[in-house]
Structures are given as C-alpha cells and as structure tokens.
Amino acid sequence: MIDKGSSQDRVPGDEYTRPQFARAALLTIDMQADFVAGPYAVPGTEQIVPAVARLARAFRxxxxxxxxxxxxxxxxxxxxxxxxxxxxxxxxxxxxxHSPGSRLADGLTPAGAAPLDPDRLLSGAAQPLADGEHVIYKPRWSAFHHTPLRRHLDDLGVNTLVVAGCNYPNCPRATIYDAGARDYRLVLAEDATSGFGEHARPEMTGIAAWCLTVTAIERLLRTDAETAASRA
Structure with missing residues (x-):
C-alpha cells in the first residue's frame, strides 16, 4: 500500500502512464444500497463505504x-x-x-442532491447531482459498455481515472481494462474497492493501473491542485 514514508508523495508510472490528478475524474462503481446491505450485499462493500465517501469529498x-x-x-x-x-x-x-435498494449508499452524494431519476438514467442520459458530479446507468460490468461515459469524460478534458467501489473481480476490473483500451491513465483506490486483495496488485500494475490508498490519492490531488494554482 503506497501510504508510508516518501513513497506517498510519488506518482507512479512513466510519461505515458503517470496519473495526472489535475485532469482526473473519480468513478464510483455500483455503490448502491442493495449491494451494501441486505440479502444481495456484496461482501466487503459495506466496509468500504466510508473510504469511497472520503474520496468523493476529496474530489469535490x-x-x-x-x-x-x-x-x-x-x-x-x-x-x-x-x-x-x-x-x-x-x-x-x-x-x-425507484426502489430504496437502488439509491446510492449513504454519504456518497453531495448535500441537497436529488434522488436518482431512473427514467432519465435508463434513457442513456447522465443525471447531474451537483456541479461536476453526475450519475450514469451502466447495463453491464464495464462502465464504458453502451454508456455515454467516454463522451462525458472527453467533454471534461479528463485523461486520468480513479476507480473505486463494488467489487474488484467484476465491474471495477472490467472498467479498468476498458479504460486502458481507451488510453486513460489509471488508478485503483485499493482500500475503497471491495474484493481487492494482494492477488490483484500484480495484475493491475501489469497493465499500468496503479494501486493507491485513499490517503495517497488525497495527497496527490492536493499537490496537483496547488501546482496548477501556482502556475495560474
């Protein structure tokens, strides 16, 4: 876990794969009430809710x-x-x-955000929750499969994706592979992704998807923001 000593201030990768946090977006994956608790809960997902909420606050x-x-x-x-x-x-x-189980997990949305609008989402449109924050419906594992995500990110000038949520072997993993095929610079928030384990690290680093902790991501976000401000 990149979270100790001077390594927490280093951004991994080379000129082609190094995350650029000043041009990053956060993707939270399937962080919905039914996957957090109840009969269809995905193991480990309830435990990562605070970490995903913390990441969302850092990006805001x-x-x-x-x-x-x-x-x-x-x-x-x-x-x-x-x-x-x-x-x-x-x-x-x-x-x-429209079911309670479809809502985003507690603490993930900004204050005053409207509830999910299924009709809008199922039509293929992004639903705004706040300035710079949206919800998009995905019909399959990957966040890019038959969704407007690529166009949405391109419009925002995003070249780096930070992925977190539920649950590593399925949707985050599929999303990361599809993002890599689209030449995004990639970060997996390892302590904000259910199902992540040490077995996943060599697979991710092998495709230049860097596994970082929430603490490291927060620090790098602040560093890039400060650098961008100093150049303004």
Whole structure:
C-alpha cells in the first residue's frame, strides 16, 4: 500500500502512464444500497463505504469531476446480465428502479442532491447531482459498455481515472481494462474497492493501473491542485 514514508508523495508510472490528478475524474462503481446491505450485499462493500465517501469529498474539494456508475434492473430482468437474469425475473427486487435498494449508499452524494431519476438514467442520459458530479446507468460490468461515459469524460478534458467501489473481480476490473483500451491513465483506490486483495496488485500494475490508498490519492490531488494554482 503506497501510504508510508516518501513513497506517498510519488506518482507512479512513466510519461505515458503517470496519473495526472489535475485532469482526473473519480468513478464510483455500483455503490448502491442493495449491494451494501441486505440479502444481495456484496461482501466487503459495506466496509468500504466510508473510504469511497472520503474520496468523493476529496474530489469535490479539488473541484474534479465525479461520476457514480449505477445498475438499475427492470422487474422482468430484461436488462440484467444473463448471469443474473433468472434471479431478477423470478421476483428478486435488486436495484430496481425507484426502489430504496437502488439509491446510492449513504454519504456518497453531495448535500441537497436529488434522488436518482431512473427514467432519465435508463434513457442513456447522465443525471447531474451537483456541479461536476453526475450519475450514469451502466447495463453491464464495464462502465464504458453502451454508456455515454467516454463522451462525458472527453467533454471534461479528463485523461486520468480513479476507480473505486463494488467489487474488484467484476465491474471495477472490467472498467479498468476498458479504460486502458481507451488510453486513460489509471488508478485503483485499493482500500475503497471491495474484493481487492494482494492477488490483484500484480495484475493491475501489469497493465499500468496503479494501486493507491485513499490517503495517497488525497495527497496527490492536493499537490496537483496547488501546482496548477501556482502556475495560474
């Protein structure tokens, strides 16, 4: 964990892969009530909620964009992954539109944010929560699969993605691979991602997706913001 000694002030990578936090966006993945607690909770996700909320506050403080990626399963299961379609079609209420279980986990959204708008999200539009903070619906593991995410990030001039949320083997991992294929500089928030373990580190570093702690990311965000301000 890059969190001790002078290593916490170093940005990993080379000229092509080094994260540029002054041009970074935070992606939170599937941080919804049904995945945090209850019969369909994903192990470890409840425990990372405070860390993901802390990351979101750090990005707001740095005036950097945040995108919360969410699932919304229709009652007939028609838009669910095939591995979950039978479960949803049999009557399981899992991140159903307008349900309490579909809302973002407590502490993740800015003060005064409106509740999720399923009709808007399912239409493929991004829903604004605050200046620089949006929600986007994703129909599959990757945040880039049939979503407006790439266009949204391009419009903001983002070249670096910090990924956190639920849960490493599935959606964060798929998102990181797809982001790498689109030439983004990549950071995985290791202590804000459920399912992350030491087995994941060599895989991520092997594709230049750097595993950093929330503390290190906070520090690097502040450093880049201060550097940008000094050049202004």
């Amino acid at each position: 403080d740095a005036r950097r964009p945040i995108v919360h990626m969410v699932r919304l399963y229709l009652p007939d299961g028609g838009n669910a992954d095939i591995c979950r379609r039978s479960l949803v079609a049999s009557g399981a209420c899992l991140v159903a539109p």
